[in-house]
Each structure stands twice: as C-alpha cells, then as structure tokens.
Amino acid sequence: MSATANTKGAISIRNLTKIYDPDGVNVMAVDNCSLEIAAGEVCMIVGPSGCGKTTLLNGIAGFHSITEGEIYLDDELLCGPSKPKAEQGADRMVVFQHGALFPWKTLSENVAYGPMVQGVLKKNEALEKAGHMLAEAGLGDVGHKYPGEVSSGMARRAEIVRALINDPKVLLLDEPYRAMDSLTKSIMHEALLEVYDRTKVTIFFITHDLEEAIFLGDRVAIMTTRPATIKKIVDVKIPRPRSYETLSSEGFRKLVDETKEAVHEEAIKAFEAGERELA
Amino acid sequence: MSEMNLTTPKMEKPTGLAMTMHQWKTALQTKTPYLMTFGIALWLGAYYLFVEGWELPRFNKLPGPVEVITEWLNPDPDWGMSLFTPEYYDHVTVSCRRILISFGIATGVGVPLGLFMGWSKVFRDYSFPILETLRPIPILAWVPLAILMFTGFETPVIFLATLASLFVTTLNTLLGVDSIDDDYFRAAKSLGSKQHHIFFHIVVPGALPFIFTGLQISVGVAWFSLVAAEMVSGEFGLGYLIVDSYMNITYVTMVIGMLTLGFTGWASSVIVRMVGNRMMQWRLRALALEGR
Numbered sequence: 001m002s003a004t005a006n007t008k009g010a011i012s013i014r015n016l017t018k019i020y021d022p023d024g025v026n027v028m029a030v031d032n033c034s035l036e037i038a039a040g041e042v043c044m045i046v047g048p049s050g051c052g053k054t055t056l057l058n059g060i061a062g063f064h065s066i067t068e069g070e071i072y073l074d075d076e077l078l079c080g081p082s083k084p085k086a087e088q089g090a091d092r093m094v095v096f097q098h099g100a101l102f103p104w105k106t107l108s109e110n111v112a113y114g115p116m117v118q119g120v121l122k123k124n125e126a127l128e129k130a131g132h133m134l135a136e137a138g139l140g141d142v143g144h145k146y147p148g149e150v151s152s153g154m155a156r157r158a159e160i161v162r163a164l165i166n167d168p169k170v171l172l173l174d175e176p177y178r179a180m181d182s183l184t185k186s187i188m189h190e191a192l193l194e195v196y197d198r199t200k201v202t203i204f205f206i207t208h209d210l211e212e213a214i215f216l217g218d219r220v221a222i223m224t225t226r227p228a229t230i231k232k233i234v235d236v237k238i239p240r241p242r243s244y245e246t247l248s249s250e251g252f253r254k255l256v257d258e259t260k261e262a263v264h265e266e267a268i269k270a271f272e273a274g275e276r277e278l279a
Numbered sequence: 280m281s282e283m284n285l286t287t288p289k290m291e292k293p294t295g296l297a298m299t300m301h302q303w304k305t306a307l308q309t310k311t312p313y314l315m316t317f318g319i320a321l322w323l324g325a326y327y328l329f330v331e332g333w334e335l336p337r338f339n340k341l342p343g344p345v346e347v348i349t350e351w352l353n354p355d356p357d358w359g360m361s362l363f364t365p366e367y368y369d370h371v372t373v374s375c376r377r378i379l380i381s382f383g384i385a386t387g388v389g390v391p392l393g394l395f396m397g398w399s400k401v402f403r404d405y406s407f408p409i410l411e412t413l414r415p416i417p418i419l420a421w422v423p424l425a426i427l428m429f430t431g432f433e434t435p436v437i438f439l440a441t442l443a444s445l446f447v448t449t450l451n452t453l454l455g456v457d458s459i460d461d462d463y464f465r466a467a468k469s470l471g472s473k474q475h476h477i478f479f480h481i482v483v484p485g486a487l488p489f490i491f492t493g494l495q496i497s498v499g500v501a502w503f504s505l506v507a508a509e510m511v512s513g514e515f516g517l518g519y520l521i522v523d524s525y526m527n528i529t530y531v532t533m534v535i536g537m538l539t540l541g542f543t544g545w546a547s548s549v550i551v552r553m554v555g556n557r558m559m560q561w562r563l564r565a566l567a568l569e570g571r
Contacts, residue, residue: 061465061469062469063465088465088468088469089469089471090469090470090471092469093469093470094465094466094469096462096465096466098460098462100460100462100463100465100466102463102466102467102480102481102484103561103562103565104484104485104487104559104561104562105480105484105561106561113467113470113480114470114471117467117470117471117472117473117476117480118470118471145564146560146561146564146565147561147565148561148562148564148565148566148568149564149565149568162470166470166471
C-alpha cells in the first residue's frame with residue numbers, strides 16, 4: 001500500500017452472528033461472518049439490499065448488540081460475548097445513509113460539535129478549526145448555512161468533514177451516496193478519494209453499487225443474501241491516486257465483469273426469497 | 280427561486296422600512312390578500328343580509344353587523360361599552376393578563392415536563408398514565424374543584440386556563456421528542472456527547488417544531504378555557520363581559536365581547552408563531568427554499 005500507510009484502525013470481525021427477534025420469530029441477519037480489514041484500507045461491502053450489511057456496521061459502531069462472535073479494533077475488543085454491544089465512540093465515525101447533520105445547526109456548528117462536546121477544543125477554537133476544514137473540502141462559503149439550505153452533495157461532504165475533525169480511526173459509511181444522481185455521485189467519489197489520499201483513514205463503506213465499490217476500494221467484500229456471510233473478496237489492484245479515467249480503463253472494466261456474476265447471483269436469491277429488508 | 284438565490288449570493292437584503300415595504304409589495308402580488316378580503320366581505324354580507332337586510336326569522340333577534348360596529352365605534356355607546364369606554368379596556372387587559380400568566384406557567388411547566396418525559400423512559404413511565412387520565416377531563420368539570428381549592432376570583436380562573444393549556448403543551452413537546460430521528464441521537468453519541476449535551480443540543484432543538492405547533496394550539500386552548508372560567512367565576516374579563524351582557528340583555532355588547540375575543544386570540548397566536556419562526560431560522564430557511 002501507500003508509503004504513509006496508517007497504523008491505526010484495523011478492524012477484525014470474527015465469526016459474527018446476529019439474530020434479530022421481531023415478534024418472537026428469529027431472523028438470522030448475519031451468519032458466522034469473518035472479515036479482516038487492515039489499518040488504512042478502504043474496504044467496500046457489497047451485497048443485495050437488506051442482506052445484513054448495515055448489521056455489520058451497527059455492530060462496529062455500537063448501535064446494536066451482536067449475538068455471537070467478536071469485533072476488534074486494533075486488537076482491542078469492541079464487542080464480544082462478554083459485552084454484546086460496543087461503546088459508541090469518536091474513534092469510529094459514521095456517515096449515515098440518510099444524512100444526520102443536525103438540521104438546527106449550521107454546517108460550521110455541526111463540524112465543531114464533536115471537539116466541543118468532547119472538551120478537546122473551546123467553542124470558538126472548534127468553530128475556527130471547522131471553518132478551516134470546511135474550506136479545505138471546498139465548503140468555505142457555506143459554513144454559515146443550515147443543512148436544509150445546501151445541496152445533498154454539500155451536506156454529505158460536510159458530514160464527512162464533521163467525522164474527520166475528530167481524527168477517527170475508522171470511517172463507517174452506510175450507502176452515503178445512494179439517493180444521488182450519477183453526476184453528483186462522481187463528484188462525491190472524487191472528494192472522498194481526495195480525503196482518503198490525504199488522511200489514509202480506514203474506510204468501511206457499504207454500497208450495492210459494484211462500480212462504486214471497485215472504483216473506491218482496496219478490497220471489495222461481496223456478501224451473500226440473508227443470512228449474510230462473505231461470499232467472495234475481490235482485491236482491487238488499481239493504483240492510487242485514482243481518477244475518473246480509471247473508470248474507462250481496461251483493468252477496471254475487467255474487474256467489474258469478473259465480479260458482476262457473483263453479485264447478480266445473490267441479488268436473484270434475495271429477490272426470490274422476497275423477504276422484507278432488515279436494517 | 281432557489282437557483283436564483285444561489286447564483287446571486289452577494290445580493291444585499293433590504294432591511295427596516297425598505298424590507299417591510301418590499302414584503303407588502305410582494306404580498307399584494309399574490310392572491311392571498313384579495314381572497315382574504317373577499318372571504319371577510321362574503322361573511323359580513325351574509326351576516327348583514329340574514330339579520331338586518333332580510334330579517335329572517337330567528338336571525339332578526341340577533342344584533343346585526345351595522346348595529347354592532349356602530350356601537351363599537353360610538354364615543355357615547357347606547358349600551359355602555361365601546362372602544363371609547365375605559366371599562367372595555369379593563370376587560371381586555373384583565374383577560375390578557377390572565378392569559379399571559381396562565382400561558383406562561385403552562386409553557387414553563389409543560390415544555391420541560393414534556394422534554395423530560397420524551398427523554399427519560401423512566402420518567403415517562405411514572406408520569407404518562409397520570410397525564411393521560413387527567414387530560415380528557417373537560418375544563419368545566421374542574422370548575423367546582425378549582426373553586427374549592429383556591430380562594431378569591433383570580434386564582435381559580437388562572438388555574439383553569441393553565442391546566443388546559445398545560446396538557447396540550449406537554450403532550451406536543453413529548454411527541455416532538457419522539458419525532459426526532461434516531462440517527463441524530465446516534466450521531467451525537469458517536470461524536471462524544473454526554474447526556475446533558477444530548478438534552479440541550481438534540482432533544483430541545485429537535486422538539487422545537489412540535490413545541491411551537493403545540494404552543495399555538497395551547498394559547499388558543501388557554502383562551503377558551505379562560506373564557507369558560509370567567510363565565511363561571513370572575514368579575515372582569517371578556518368571558519365575564521359576554522355572560523354579563525347576556526344576563527342584562529345587552530346583546531350588542533355581547534357580540535362586541537365575542538369579536539374582541541376573536542381578535543385578541545388571533546393576535547396571541549400570531550405572536551407565538553412569530554417567536555417560533557425567530558427561534559427556528561434553520562427550519563424557516565429550509566422551507567423557504569422549498570417554496571413554502
């Protein structure tokens with residue numbers, strides 16, 4: 001990998017099982033799933049809708065408990081049999097599917113929030129740093145605006161800045177660009193790649209867009225339909241920094257073609273099972 | 280509209296008088312003021328024709344609009360009550376003061392109560408059954424108890440108005456907290472918030488839209504429970520004026536009292552709305568961009 005490779009933010013998911021129990025009917029969302037993500041890696045999780053991708057994220061972030069198995073962050077136990085639910089913490093920052101910038105705070109206030117409540121920075125220092133970081137992300141002019149006043153692309157970018165200001169070990173993204181048109185998406189991808197090249201933060205990125213996964217990721221983990229487990233891991237050996245020309249390169253197209261089959265197979269299974277999607 | 284604003288960010292906003300003039304001008308270009316005028320004219324016209332024009336049976340017993348307005352604006356009123364008599368203002372002030380006190384207490388108690396109920400499961404489990412039992416009891420059913428509990432005229436009246444509006448405020452605030460998306464709590468917690476941060480940075484602002492919807496309803500509820508209370512006990516106030524005029528067969532004064540009540544009630548909810556808009560700039564601006 002890169003010369004400035006990160007040494008923090010390795011995630012180890014070991015034999016993870018998650019069983020939901022809505023109305024006494026057990027639903028196995030994840031079955032004995034193991035995945036090792038190296039520090040500073042961009043790991044893309046691809047699978048059919050509702051297969052249990054978000055369940056993995058919820059386990060790492062500490063939003064939900066897990067039923068069996070363990071998750072480690074840099075050899076430190078996040079959750080396991082002794083504590084089924086991980087503590088939430090600023091070392092693992094989540095960028096939510098529908099966006100979770102606080103609508104009642106301006107973009108600057110949103111970004112400054114983390115360091116402020118953690119007591120790392122005073123309010124005005126935090127706001128100042130937020131201003132710098134927003135400017136770095138090309139949002140210098142809109143820091144004073146509320147999330148409802150800017151485009152979804154800008155809001156999403158600001159949400160990533162809000163995560164990064166805490167200097168997290170891991171960035172957890174849950175289909176952050178799902179609702180965007182392909183043009184906006186391409187801009188978001190380049191912005192994220194730029195952030196990654198600068199910070200080398202470990203990225204755990206959920207998507208069901210295969211091209212997005214291959215374009216952004218170091219590795220792509222393809223999940224089976226529910227109960228989810230890893231079906232196949234694809235190494236993406238396209239050199240960084242990547243740009244939009246990568247998308248038309250032969251290597252990229254070949255990788256997409258090779259991988260498409262596996263994803264399609266699972267999508268058909270999921271569709272035929274016709275089960276309601278779980279979180 | 281939104282594109283226009285984005286491409287001309289440097290355009291200076293008018294302020295003060297210029298802004299007011301601009302707002303008026305824009306408002307006059309919409310249908311709203313004309314439709315409003317037409318609606319009022321239609322209503323007044325029907326009222327006039329039924330009562331004073333055609334003098335339809337039963338309607339002819341009521342005071343008509345011409346009679347009411349003439350009396351209302353009469354410096355020397357036939358029935359003793361108009362814009363020019365000090366007693367008129369006594370009634371208005373007394374009622375407004377009672378509303379201010381009861382609405383103030385109801386908001387001061389109801390908002391924190393609702394916030395805590397929404398925020399803490401334990402607190403909600405304790406208090407929700409009591410709230411739900413007391414809430415459906417109509418305010419008139421509280422009158423005897425209020426008179427037994429409190430001495431004088433003033434306290435029972437204020438108690439009754441407070442009570443009704445308290446329930447509305449509490450319930451709406453509680454629903455407001457419930458309406459906050461889980462992701463905001465998760466995000467706040469991941470960002471390192473302690474409990475008090477979550478309360479002041481997420482719970483309070485997140486519930487604010489519901490709180491203000493609730494306050495607009497609750498100020499109205501305060502008015503009608505106040506009037507009910509004033510009708511039963513009290514020696515001043517618009518409710519008292521209405522009942523008193525009815526007893527003395529001065530029906531014109533009664534209608535003046537009713538209309539005054541309507542206008543003051545309207546004004547009070549406009550004030551609440553304005554305060555709400557001021558406190559929720561984030562929401563106002565987002566809605567404006569959606570063209571609302």
